Amino acid sequence: MVRGLAARFLALALAGALASAGQLARAADPERAIAALSGKTKFAGEIIVAHGNQVIVQHAAGAIDPNRGERHQPGAVWRWGPITRQLAAVIIMQEVAAGRLELDAPVRRYYPFFRSPHAATLTIRQLLHHRSGLPHPDESPRNAQGIAAFYQPDWSFNAAANGWCVGPVRFAPGQRTEENGCDYLVLDAVLQMVSGQGFDQLAPVRFGQKLSMASLGVLPATARLVPGFIANAPEPAMNLAAMGAYGNLVGTEIDLLRFDRALMTGRLLDPATLATLWRSDQPPGGMAAGQWVHQLTPKGCAKPVRVIEARGSAFGVQGRNFILPDLDMVVIAFTNRSEADFAFGDPAQEKTFSHELLRAVACA
Numbered sequence: 374m375v376r377g378l379a380a381r382f383l384a385l386a387l388a389g390a391l392a393s394a395g396q397l398a399r400a401a402d403p404e405r406a407i408a409a410l411s412g413k414t415k416f417a418g419e420i421i422v423a424h425g426n427q428v429i430v431q432h433a434a435g436a437i438d439p440n441r442g443e444r445h446q447p448g449a450v451w452r453w454g455p456i457t458r459q460l461a462a463v464i465i466m467q468e469v470a471a472g473r474l475e476l477d478a479p480v481r482r483y484y485p486f487f488r489s490p491h492a493a494t495l496t497i498r499q500l501l502h503h504r505s506g507l508p509h510p511d512e513s514p515r516n517a518q519g520i521a522a523f524y525q526p527d528w529s530f531n532a533a534a535n536g537w538c539v540g541p542v543r544f545a546p547g548q549r550t551e552e553n554g555c556d557y558l559v560l561d562a563v564l565q566m567v568s569g570q571g572f573d574q575l576a577p578v579r580f581g582q583k584l585s586m587a588s589l590g591v592l593p594a595t596a597r598l599v600p601g602f603i604a605n606a607p608e609p610a611m612n613l614a615a616m617g618a619y620g621n622l623v624g625t626e627i628d629l630l631r632f633d634r635a636l637m638t639g640r641l642l643d644p645a646t647l648a649t650l651w652r653s654d655q656p657p658g659g660m661a662a663g664q665w666v667h668q669l670t671p672k673g674c675a676k677p678v679r680v681i682e683a684r685g686s687a688f689g690v691q692g693r694n695f696i697l698p699d700l701d702m703v704v705i706a707f708t709n710r711s712e713a714d715f716a717f718g719d720p721a722q723e724k725t726f727s728h729e730l731l732r733a734v735a736c737a
Contacts, residue, residue, distance in 0.1 A: 404430045406733040411435070414726055416715065418599075418708035419445055421626045422734050425701050426634060428627075430734075437709065439605045450588050450596045451707045452613065453622040453629065454685030456694050458557045460632060461618040462501055462650060462663030463641055464575050465560055469497075470646045473567045476501070483563045488539040495546045497563065500556040501662040502654055506544040507555040510615075513537055518609045523554075526612040534562040550660045557619035557663075564618075572618035584635050586628035592621040601689020603711040608689035620687055626705045633696050633703045651681055651698075658721075671732035672723050678735045680720060682727075686712055693717055693727060697735060704734055 407420055407430055417435025421428055433445040468474040476498040480487050489495065489507060499505050510523035522528045523537060538555035565571045573591045581589040590596055592614040601608040614621050635641050642650060653659040653666045660666075667680040679699050685692035689711050695704040708715050718725025 403734045404432065407432050407730065408434070410726075410729055410733060414715075416706075416708060416726070417445060417710055418706065419447060419449060419451075419626055420704070420706045420730070421447075421630060422705075423630055423634070423703045428630070435708075437599065439602055439710075445599075448625055448627070449599045450590075450594070450623055450625055451599050451692060452592070452601070452620075452685075452687065452690045453624060454616070454620045454687035454690060454692060455552070455554075456629070456683045456685035456692050457616070457618065457620045457622040458663040459683040459694065460576055460580060460622065460663075461557050461560060461572055463636065464564065464572065464579060465497065465501060466642055466646050466650050466662065467579070468564070468567060469649075470643060474563070476649075480559060480563060483566050484534075484559070486535065487559065487562070488535050489559075490539075490542055491546050497560070498654075498662075499546045500560050502660050503550050503552050503556055504547050504654075504660075505553060505556050505559075506542045506546055506548060506551075507538050507553055507559070508540040508543065509551070510537060510554045520609055520611060524611040524613060524615055526610070528612075528615075534559045550655065552660075554616055554619035558617045561618040573621070576622065579641075580632055580635075584628075584631045584640075586624060586631050588623070588625040588628045590623045592616070592623060594623045596623060598623055599690065599707070599709045601687075601709050601711070602714070603689045604714065608711075611688065613687065616687065620685070626707060629694060629705055630703055633694065633705075637696060637698055637701070637703075667721055669721055669728075669731070671728060671735055673732060674736040678731070680731065682720060684717075691715065691717060695720070695727075695731060697731075700735060702734060704730060706730065 403422055411434040420432045422430035431447045433447050435445055437443050437445055469476055474497055477496050479493055480495050481492045495505055511521050513522040515521055538558055561572045580586055650662050651666055653661045658667045665682040668677050669680055670677045678697060681696040683694040690709050692707040717727045720727035720731055
């Protein structure tokens with residue numbers, strides 16, 4: 374993932390553009406507001422907004438390749454990146470509801486082969502909430518292009534939870550929250566032990582078939598995917614399938630919306646289990662199971678808005694999946710520009726793209 378000073382400078386520049394777009398909030402026409410917002414910020418990608426089961430905005434903007442003329446169009450197949458973990462968390466919670474898993478049980482109860490120093494104390498809940506302290510894939514040795522070895526096709530440690538993920542721990546379980554792909558690779562191994570199938574087998578059945586998500590796929594995908602770009606150049610070749618249950622799904626925004634609507638309407642989890650999925654252990658808001666929970670009052674909104682956010686950022690492709698359950702709305706956005714080239718920003722912070730996007734629909 375691309376981070377650092379370039380991303381910070383980009384965020385400041387984007388905030389400046391958004392400062393001049395304050396009149397976009399509370400627009401009576403969300404589609405017009407979003408079109409103006411994407412134009413102000415040079416957004417390149419796709420955005421959809423739904424109210425209930427009705428899509429009220431389906432917007433595409435910018436060039437696919439920053440150096441050529443072909444434009445983004447609605448209906449493209451995107452890499453979902455770490456938004457994938459939101460779906461993985463739902464499968465884990467389905468296993469909890471079925472009585473096959475306990476959230477506060479140690480990993481070793483279900484995955485006795487796990488060789489991490491903390492295997493006997495690390496819990497399923499801590500993995501879901503990114504409070505494990507396991508090694509991070511992004512910290513594996515980097516090649517000349519700056520790509521971590523974990524994502525290189527010939528690296529031997531990325532295939533199993535007992536590879537890189539059982540190296541020296543970074544902190545004690547529960548000590549703090551840090552997003553980490555190893556957490557969901559270990560959860561995938563747990564799924565294989567308790568269900569006999571891993572995430573790659575379960576997701577197409579429990580979501581793809583059940584919800585008619587025809588575009589849903591697992592990396593390496595056969596579908597034509599939107600290519601990613603970093604600093605206006607194509608991202609280098611990588612083995613992104615190594616992200617596993619943390620980031621290996623692909624699909625259209627419409628199919629991601631189908632998942633969101635099924636989750637919101639009780640087709641995937643009962644109300645009590647859904648409440649647990651969306652409950653952060655850092656009130657009043659923070660990381661929950663595979664997603665962030667916010668209680669926001671976007672500038673211009675009359676009252677607070679509860680926002681469930683799944684973030685996806687992997688090299689040259691980024692996505693955001695916002696569920697606004699109390700407003701019965703969903704907002705999804707994908708861009709094929711890296712974090713250093715386009716900043717979504719924190720939705721809790723004014724003048725970020727995420728904040729202004731939510732403001733345009735929640736305050737309308």
